[in-house]
Amino acid sequence: MIELHTAAEVRAAEAPLLAALPDGALMQRAAAGLATVCLRLLGRPYGARVTVLAGAGNNGGDALFAGARLAARGARTTAILLARDRAHPAALAAFRRAGGRTVEAAAAGPVLDRSDLVLDGIVGLGGSGGLREPAAALVDRAAAGPALMVAVDLPSGVDADTGAMAGAAFPAMHTVTFGAVKPGLVVGAGRGSAGQVHLVDIGLGPHLPAPSARQLTDADAAARLPLPDADDDKYSQGVVGVVAGSATYPGAGVLCTGAALRTRPGLVRYAGTAADGVRAAWPEAIVTDGRPGDAGRVQAWVIGPGLGTGDEARSVLAEVLATDLPVLVDADGLTLLAAEPELVRRRSAPTVLTPHDREFARFGTEPGDDRIGATRRLAADLGAVVLLKGDATVVADPDGTAFVNGTGTPWLATAGTGDVLSGIAGALLAADLPAVEAAAVAAHVHGRAGQVAAAHGPFIAGDVVRHLPEAVARVRGTPSAGLPDSGA
Numbered sequence: 001m002i003e004l005h006t007a008a009e010v011r012a013a014e015a016p017l018l019a020a021l022p023d024g025a026l027m028q029r030a031a032a033g034l035a036t037v038c039l040r041l042l043g044r045p046y047g048a049r050v051t052v053l054a055g056a057g058n059n060g061g062d063a064l065f066a067g068a069r070l071a072a073r074g075a076r077t078t079a080i081l082l083a084r085d086r087a088h089p090a091a092l093a094a095f096r097r098a099g100g101r102t103v104e105a106a107a108a109g110p111v112l113d114r115s116d117l118v119l120d121g122i123v124g125l126g127g128s129g130g131l132r133e134p135a136a137a138l139v140d141r142a143a144a145g146p147a148l149m150v151a152v153d154l155p156s157g158v159d160a161d162t163g164a165m166a167g168a169a170f171p172a173m174h175t176v177t178f179g180a181v182k183p184g185l186v187v188g189a190g191r192g193s194a195g196q197v198h199l200v201d202i203g204l205g206p207h208l209p210a211p212s213a214r215q216l217t218d219a220d221a222a223a224r225l226p227l228p229d230a231d232d233d234k235y236s237q238g239v240v241g242v243v244a245g246s247a248t249y250p251g252a253g254v255l256c257t258g259a260a261l262r263t264r265p266g267l268v269r270y271a272g273t274a275a276d277g278v279r280a281a282w283p284e285a286i287v288t289d290g291r292p293g294d295a296g297r298v299q300a301w302v303i304g305p306g307l308g309t310g311d312e313a314r315s316v317l318a319e320v321l322a323t324d325l326p327v328l329v330d331a332d333g334l335t336l337l338a339a340e341p342e343l344v345r346r347r348s349a350p351t352v353l354t355p356h357d358r359e360f361a362r363f364g365t366e367p368g369d370d371r372i373g374a375t376r377r378l379a380a381d382l383g384a385v386v387l388l389k390g391d392a393t394v395v396a397d398p399d400g401t402a403f404v405n406g407t408g409t410p411w412l413a414t415a416g417t418g419d420v421l422s423g424i425a426g427a428l429l430a431a432d433l434p435a436v437e438a439a440a441v442a443a444h445v446h447g448r449a450g451q452v453a454a455a456h457g458p459f460i461a462g463d464v465v466r467h468l469p470e471a472v473a474r475v476r477g478t479p480s481a482g483l484p485d486s487g488a
């Protein structure tokens with residue numbers, strides 16, 4: 001599990017260590033870890049051109065101390081001091097002692113053009129707002145050059161807690177972060193600026209509170225994916241009921257049912273007007289063109305994709321939400337629910353809502369820049385698990401437990417992939433996972449399936465369904481050869 005900690009939590013955890021350790025010890029741990037990652041990225045440090053963008057605070061201090069360590073290994077180091085009279089004094093002295101030179105910001109362009117590695121020590125946890133001049137122009141210049149762009153603790157210009165970018169930010173290829181991964185490195189716009197995240201342990205562990213949010217790893221997802229055992233039959237694995245698609249647009253029903261089948265092929269029941277299409281695509285499913293109550297017993301429902309928003313759809317949604325079973329509501333179901341949120345508020349069984357941004361906004365507020373905060377608030381307001389889709393999908397439980405997904409791929413932004421996600425999550429709900437975990441694991445597996453599908457070239461939603469078994473095998477660490485190119 002990757003634990004995410006806010007700036008305030010990290011600062012609070014640093015306080016007792018700063019008090020107990022000799023002056024500067026914590027910064028040396030950070031700088032040593034940073035230098036180690038840079039050495040690995042450079043391969044051969046001797047003669048490499050390393051440029052440090054150093055701001056006035058401790059973030060600049062980390063970068064200058066790391067620069068000193070790289071200079072000691074033979075790198076040609078140059079620092080651009082962005083607040084000249086306020087650079088961290090001890091770090092600047094160490095940098096100069098090690099042979100580092102400094103240049104004025106105004107004369108730094110040619111240095112950046114020839115750098116092999118640029119360290120962003122402009123601002124860290126103390127930053128607010130976007131990059132200011134002259135830093136913004138220097139960062140642009142560096143980004144246009146050949147250098148490896150490495151952010152210190154977090155890319156300057158990115159909000160540590162939300163990933164919001166109020167203006168320009170350092171476009172890092174790698175971020176070396178200290179003590180804990182900050183949410184802003186994995187969510188919102190910040191995710192796109194952080195590149196690969198490297199965590200350096202500076203000993204905060206015992207002082208950190210329970211994380212404010214988490215990210216699942218493959219191992220975490222695998223541990224939660226149910227495996228059939230010898231005593232299982234098709235019913236005991238959890239039966240999922242799908243209400244999706246329509247006679248005119250059966251696609252959503254086909255994709256959702258297929259995803260549920262491929263995730264946990266116990267039994268899937270389908271009820272709705274896309275029955276013919278679903279039956280033709282998935283002979284494994286038990287299909288009725290009647291109402292949900294005609295489908296037979298299920299352990300969880302998925303309702304909404306392609307359902308329409310008319311009176312019939314509303315009545316079917318109300319029927320499903322009136323059960324005491326876990327229910328996942330997506331797409332058209334969300335549009336209906338936004339007009340009648342009491343349908344979900346009065347439930348006592350778990351409900352999972354899976355909006356994209358526009359569907360989310362129908363419940364009253366745009367997700368905005370703080371996607372974790374917004375998702376938590378809606379979850380608490382409705383008493384339901386909310387999964388906010390995006391580049392980094394966020395899942396929140398009404399109790400505040402939150403997950404940020406790390407497996408997304410922009411290729412998944414194609415029609416029908418949301419129906420697939422609903423089917424996966426529904427299958428996991430039926431298998432009795434706690435609702436928030438079912439949603440988080442579904443997002444993880446869905447992202448992996450997208451990545452697997454993308455490896456074969458541009459794909460459509462049906463390909464994500466087809467690659468689900470391979471994705472699950474990868475998550476479990478047992479890659480399979482995949483399925484032949486047939487089927488849905």
Ligand SMILES: NC(=O)C1=CN([C@@H]2O[C@H](COP(=O)(O)OP(=O)(O)OC[C@H]3O[C@@H](n4cnc5c(N)ncnc54)[C@H](O)[C@@H]3O)[C@@H](O)[C@H]2O)[C@@H](O)CC1
Binds near residue numbers: 014018059123128
């Ligand atoms: N406290 C410690 O001993 C440790 C701190 N660490 C480092 O210290 C950092 C936090 O240091 P600080 O609290 O000194 O703060 P920062 O170094 O993040 O930045 C503070 C300075 O930046 C200025 N600033 C804020 N926003 C700006 C913007 N958008 N553009 C330009 N300047 C801006 C502020 O006026 C202030 O002078 C962490 O991110 C981490 O890198 C680590 O070395 C671990 C130990």
Ligand SMILES: [K+]
Binds near residue numbers: 122123124151155
């Ligand atoms: K930084």
